[in-house]
Ligand SMILES: Nc1ncnc2c1ncn2[C@@H]1O[C@H](COP(=O)(O)OP(=O)(O)O)[C@@H](O)[C@H]1O
């Protein structure tokens with residue numbers, strides 16, 4: 001029986017100012033997935049983790065992606081997927097995207113690499129639609145392409161892989177619930193032109209900074225005048241953590257995806273480590289359990305570890 005094993009990384013979507021269009025893969029945490037090609041057409045999903053995620057393929061993001069691929073190819077084969085999830089669902093660290101992108105990459109490897117990376121993004125977006133109600137590709141694209149990606153368009157899928165600067169990423173996941181679907185619904189449907197102009201400047205500055213490896217430009221472009229002011233209200237201690245991180249030497253950062261995780265970029269591991277300790281102690285003080293990750297930008301995305 002043909003099977004593949006994958007390590008599927010967490011991703012930080014939006015990168016502060018690039019709502020729905022920018023995202024980056026990080027090394028830690030990552031999910032483990034094993035996908036087998038079956039002779040019979042059923043899709044079987046099994047979770048080794050204890051997050052209580054649905055194993056009905058039409059309710060699990062990995063299952064939905066495989067059903068779409070099966071339907072598109074009129075495939076007589078099915079798939080068995082075993083997921084050991086380490087990226088906590090609802091964290092803002094791309095948990096749903098990891099399972100969706102992993103399913104797409106795994107199926108493609110088992111079927112003889114018949115799809116392009118952009119086609120895999122297209123299929124994986126059906127998983128994001130199940131998780132959040134919207135086919136956003138900003139987590140899936142970096143998971144599949146690696147590093148930092150720009151979603152030039154999601155219909156048709158047009159992904160621009162950017163450089164992956166050698167930076168440290170600190171992320172904290174406080175144990176408060178923020179569902180991506182809810183965090184999208186609270187956003188304003190219309191924005192002021194003056195805010196759009198400021199945001200365009202930040203996005204363009206960030207992309208230029210990433211491509212030129214201009215660390216100072218990256219730092220001063222990590223500002224969001226549209227989404228962060230609204231969503232940050234859902235995250236306890238957001239402003240305090242951001243201020244203290246900058247004082248400790250972070251280049252900048254903000255909400256990871258739709259939250260509640262917060263991420264910060266730093267040039268030095270020592271800075272990243274100090275920020276991690278500060279983040280933990282801020283949440284300890286108010287008795288909110290938190291998980292902290294010190295990681296780096298992951299230039300390669302999903303890793304196939306056994307074929
Ligand atoms: N394989 C899966 N992995 C993660 N979440 C899944 C999976 N299948 C279905 N879901 C659903 O997706 C939602 C989590 O997605 P989301 O809120 O976007 O969190 P995250 O920010 O971690 O991606 C939950 O409602 C969860 O039940």
Ligand SMILES: N[C@@H](CCOP(=O)(O)O)C(=O)O
Pocket residue numbers: 011013014019020021091092093094095096136138139180183184256257258259
């Ligand atoms: N652009 C999306 C990203 C959601 O990321 P997630 O990790 O929270 O699923 C949004 O901001 O809604």
